[in-house]
Amino acid sequence: MNSSERAELLPAFLSEASTDLGTLRAGVANLPAAAAAGGDDQQLTTLSIVAHRMRGSAGLYGFPQLAKMAGLLERILEARPDLNGAQGDTYVTLVGTAVHMIGVGLDDITHGRRETDLGLRFSRAGGAAQLQAVLRAQPHAFVPRSTQHIPDDLDDAADLQPAAAGSLSDTLRAFVREQAEVWEYFAPEVREHLGHLSAQLDAPEPDLDVTFRAAHTIKGSSFMVGLEPLGEFAHRLEDVLGGVRDGLLRIDTPLRDELRRGTDLMTAMLRVAEGADEPVQEQLEIQAARLAQVAQGESGVPAPASAAPPADLPVASPELATLRVPARHLEGLIDQMGALVTSRSRLGQSLGRLDELQRAMQDSQERFGRAVRDFEERYLNADMLRVAEGTRPERAGPALAEDFNELELDTYSDLNILARSITELSADFSEVRRRLEAAVSDLHAEHEDMGKLLRRLRVDVTQTARVPFSQVTARLRRWAREHRDRLEFVTRGDDLKVDSATLQRLGEPLLHLLTNALHHGLGTPEDRAAAGKAPRGRVELSATLVGSFLEITVRDDGRGLDFLAIRERALMRGLRSAQELNAMEDDEVARLILLPGLSTEQQVSTVAGRGVGMDVVATTTRQLGGELLIRSRAGEGTTFTMRLPTTRRIMDVLQVQVGTVPLAFAVASVRALRELREPELRIGEGGFEAPFEGRWIPVVDLRELWGTPATGETFSLVVLSTLAGEVAARVDTFGTIGESSVAPTGSLLGALDYLSGTALSATGEVLPLLEPQGLLRLARRPDLWLSHERTGEQATVQGRLLLVDDSLSVRRVVGRMLERAGFTVDTANDGQDAYERLQQGVPYDVVLSDLEMPRMNGFELLSALRGRPTTASLPVVIMTTRAGEKHQRLAFSLGATDYFTKPVNEALLLRRVGRLTGAVV
Template sequence: MAQSELLASFIGEAAEVLGELGGGVARLRALGPGQPQLAAEHMAQLSILAHRLRGSSALYGYAQLSALASLMERLLDARPALSGEAHETFMTLLTRVTETLGAGVAALQAGGNDHTLGLDFARSGGAALLQGLVREVPQAFELRSPRFHHTAHAPEAEETGSAEAPQAGAAAASLGELLGQFVRENAEVWEYFAPEVHEHVASLREQLARGEEADLNVMFRAAHTIKGSAYMVGLPSLGDFAHRMEDLLGAAREGAISLNTDVTRVIEEATDTIGDFLGVGSGEERVSDFGARVEGVTSRLRAALTGEAPVPAALAPTGGAVDPAQGAGERAVIPAATATSIRVPAVRLEALLEQVGELVSARSRITRLLTQLSELQLSMATSQERFGRTVRDFEERYLNPDMVQGETGAVQPSAQMGLDLSQQFAELEFDTYNDLNILSRSITELSADFSEVRRRLSDTVSELGEENDQLGKLVRRLRLDVNQTSRVAFSQATARLRRWARERQETFTLTVEGDDLLVESGILQRIGDPLMHLLTNAVYHGLSSREGRLQAGKSERGNVWIRASEQGNFLEIVVADDGQGLDFSRIRERALERGLRSAQELERMSGDELGRLVLLPGFSTAREVGQVAGRGVGLDVVATAIRQLGGELLISSERGVGTVFTLRVPTTQRIMDVLHIDLGGGHTAALPVGAIRTLRDLPLAELRRAPEGDWVAFEGQRVPVVDARPIWGVSAEEGLGGEMHLAFLSSIAGLMAVRVSDFGIIEEVTVTPPSALLAPLDYLSGMALSGTGRVLPILDPAGLGRLSHRPEAWLGAGEQGATLAVRRLLLVDDSLSVRRLVGKMLTRGGYEVVTANDGQEAFDLIQGGAEFDGVVTDLEMPRMNGYELISAVRAWPRTARLPMLVMTTRAGDKHQRLAFQLGADDYFSKPVNEALLLRRLGALLDAAERAAHLAPGAPDHPSAGARA
């Protein structure tokens, strides 16, 4: 029954389409050959009708009917501009096709089939008409490229051949504008059309990535659907392009052509071009020559189908207005346009609706329980009123007897009866009740009432608690499922990278893993540019030249891997290459030249710490500034974008082996489970539960002290300990006791332990990003409102780790200022401007500064008895240079341990080595960074004071003796 109803529906729809086709062919004949543009528009409309009949016929299994409708569709898609006898023959052919289709539908309506439809068409002379037309004007039935559907006089230009080139250029140049105009005028259509095409493009890319195992049926259906959808919404340019792609895939599916490397490359290029149709239309990409590019890809599709010599692909990158490689060095990240809609499977929507229904039911049950509680409250009020009345009566009789007075002259009932009531009760053997018995009975009854109310209240509260737990589970499940609806495949972010890699496939090979991983669309849009920067960095910085790779025993072509995975509540993306690795010596040199770190700090840094320096703004190891390297923009942009997402970027490199960049961002930042932590002093914060490995209470004796920071042993490894309490101004010694509370957290840099005063409850909260005022505090990942209405700061484990390496960021300056105010420095430089500039820096830092214009003057001051806490000296000076001054000061026992810092324009290794050999404590490059200078000075002077406390009587202590 259901099948017959469906068939009847199909026949009715087919008859309606055929009626429109017949009328359209008649109107097309009436137009004649004198109005080519209007005729082309009519043929475009008729092509859509033929396409609809073709698809529905194939769906219901009528192959002959579908094939004949496909023939008509292709005839109309060619938009032939004919005249004279050829035009009349073409119109006759369209009429024969329409009549044969009508006869086929009539046969189906009578209970027959379409098995002889092709034969009927041949017998009607249709096949002979078609063959004659193709022999006479073969060029007229080649599928037209998109430009001819948007240019007013393109057919005439093609016939004459004289005006085609300029008009084609104008049309090609305007294709992007036409797409943009379509999107603006059809915003509602674009809202559902674009995501649908995105899905089919992703399907095509997924199959292409499978290589020889690609399913051509899936690819053909994807191209076919894109073509039909484009025609239906009114985008014939995209429909024509997808049609040409469909033809090629159909030929490959039927075995007419082999799916070799060249054909696959053309299909990949066509897939990218369809994606660009969407990008250009929505304004996410700007391609000035997009029409010409579509022309070129269309010609290559045609050449691959016919076996002709293909038109060579453009050498310039095609994926946007700016080459991503150039963009890595010249521009900042342009945020991707926010998606207006996301396609959600109907099954998932149904599941969400079911969960909403369960929530409605749960709310009804909770409402019923609240009604029961209201009734219990009324019962309690009634019982309380009875109890109060009973107590009040007893009080009036015995506690306040003067208040009870009988009426004057009232006759007592016992007197009327002639004997005492008690005597009467005794004769009748009745129990006697005095006021105490009545009070006792009332209290007993009230107690029973209270017990019943308490039992009912206990049952209701217990049931309400169960319902609340169930509601919590429902809300959590709904939250997770709703979060899934906003997720899209990771392949949407890698499509652009694959195209960029294909254009440079002679240089390297890109391997992507995890394309099918679902990622929240908002996150995916914001990591596209960072991934492009990392890929560019890997190719232009990481991979060495062919000669260098061959000398290192590697293949000529480099390799870059991108792997995406979900680790707990975090998205982890790894970008790795097998290149030369980071040049740590060059990083040290550049950091010293730019005054980012002192020589002593750089020497103590590990490889990973040095690697993180390349993330600083403007930092680059390139020798020369070019289009793709040397400006120091790319990696800074990456680090900033990842931190804005609440994530972290980790760099690991081995010289000669390669470099690995690891991006880790939370999968969702809206709702999460957090653990309340007490920081002492009434301060409360929270940690993400997803980052917590375990909670431990360890004896204080297990805490180990080290110059690089505190640590504890955990599972066979040294885990750094970060005390979160000083961030809020709480003393680290407050509430120590005999044990410490540690939360072991997993961060991108490894395991770490956060020390707190106590642990609290776990709560599900809604997290909002920090405000502009709090944004610089990178140890905050967000703010939340707890169930008690209290604002809850959410701590970021990675930020806490960074903060632990620079405790001066949270320590109060009052104590430091008091200490620095009494310190006296000797500044030695032959330049007056340097002495004034650096002297002001040191004065602002709270130091007392004495200057000397060369090494000799400085040494005379020291020999004359002047006492200093430290010396900052240049190297190149008259009379006595800096090296000689260091040697002289170190040779004198009284000043042998005096802290000495070198500040010079000479940043070479040989200059540094000699200074350190002579006894310099640190080495800076001019122009010096004020914050760096003050930080290193403070650390060196503090270390000198600690050494003095260990041996306060030592004669060579720098502060020994009287100050001048």
């Protein structure tokens, strides 16, 4: 919903919410009397339905704090603990406090204020204490949802500070002295992420995922190497950015300034660690307190002048004191080598043109030769000359040479002279061609020598830029030692040489994989003992070279992925509908954990629950041009395998043509080239399958993917190897193989997981470099990308829908979404109203219904529709805030077609409804 639509529909929401608030207040006032009469169950049920409706409406309109408060009230009312006397009074008081806070939030929204601190105000109004009292009295009545702790006052920020004044500078400098080797890779990494953070804060529309990931990475890296002050402050910064990403804070100019001051302070801490003299101790205390205020929604305190760090001071870099080759120099050499590869390719093209010129000259010489021979036979043959003389006209007057025999002198006619000239010209052409042939031969030899030299240079520079894999495992072992009571950490392949630029990027994702294993995979010692396993888990990290790829595997012996929890979280976040999730294989569900913000952890902490760790792993893998495979078995553990090219700047690529579009594949991924006729293939579940080495592999038609016209019955297939198996890509023609300079995809193309980068051809043309594992995923889900022919009738007919919900706000907002897509939408305010409409014979293509409604709920409506022959096959889609498995199971058992959670994802809703109606959206 955009801002204009939100402003237009806001009065309707406030009107409905005010009515519901009045119902809640009246119900709370009647609770004591109802309890005394022994009939408070019906009253609590009614209030719970109202709170549920308000929760859904507030979430739909983008008021998350109000939605959470209504959700808390709903859970309190659903619990209905058996309390008597003073305890019962505490429960009623708790309900009243929650209702009062809902009223406060609505009042803020009505007057244009933000409702970002409702949770804090609820706690300060005594709600948290009342809730704890109820829990102590009835601990099993209900389990409240975990929320992130927000400190009640700014004194908590003092926990970030060292005990003694001035000790922060000493701590930072001591770290550099004692961990000089660690600082060499840690400081550039932090500065890189601080640069990303600053760039996004200066952008008109910051990428919240990038900013949050940068702060999260700085925090994790700082804790891993043991620099706690920087990690703790980065955690404060992450809290604020998390509030922005979750919609609790608005990234306006004051907030940007606060974030910039925090970024500048972390930069200053790095300078102090390297020897600069700056008052970071005082700045840290001030800025930590201010970030705590911002996280609570209290951003009105003016920034003190001392909060701004001084300008950058020139500081000697530690790498100047060592004889090691700086990594940036090697990076520059590799870049120059990439340009040299391109230059050599262009030289090859020039040689090709010279070859063509040589062949053309040879053809010209042959034509001249034939013309000379024909001329000689016709004009210079002796018999032909005599015949010609006999036919000459008699010359007038005495002949000057009549005393000579005609055989004693040569005859020089114009034709004779021309013939001799052509003969000489032909001889000249032969000489020029011979010399050109020799020059081209020398140039070819030079080209071959240059290629050999370049290959040696490429190998030498690449080997020089490689460092032992142990450089990253050493950092991870330090982290593992801190958790040795929970896990045993084993590494293999420490001596393996890895490209330094790649290795620098691997520390962060590998740390996230270990953290994921510790907090999600291994399980608690009690759970492991119950499963017959050792209390300490085992995590194995191994690195091996397989052909032209580096394969890194992180394996744990834990409980495996909780696919049910992943499906439930994906449904709650609106990533997929329940029907789509149920149709997905486990390996597809496993890849959902790579999406930003998706975590199965119930409680947010400094190390887990943010849903950012696996996103970092997937993003880094793709940026390195690699692929990631996830394998998990219940009770046995989970294995993550990263497959990365050993060289990512320069590689051998196979160029192909799809229509008029040139594409490229990394030769290291190509298993074979095949040309098959259509009868040699078969039709599988996902489309065509081709035979390869005794098995059938899926085929992706790149002509369909690129939208080019499909012609011909011959299948030109490039068979590609991936960690999950082979896949065949259909192209129009095969091209040549050559070295190419390769660059990763930018942010614009980063969402296309079947692209791993771009390759530069010899002509300077940019070629999309295709990623085999992404193509394999496309082959398995062709319905997500294959284009279907759309007739003119389909383009105009969208279908008629019935939207059933007791919330006026939901009916208006969701109805407008569907109408914008071209659907005709009728609404009903509950299940009974909808059932009566359907009994009247009005034809609908799809029914979208809430679950919890007065008179007739969604389950009852679904059962009634499936019991009538005329509506038994009518698609019915459930939209509710209930994401639990039991609700889904009951809905599908009654015949639901699909299942969504509120607030509904517009793109997902339109895609699913469009498919159910056969419409174009």
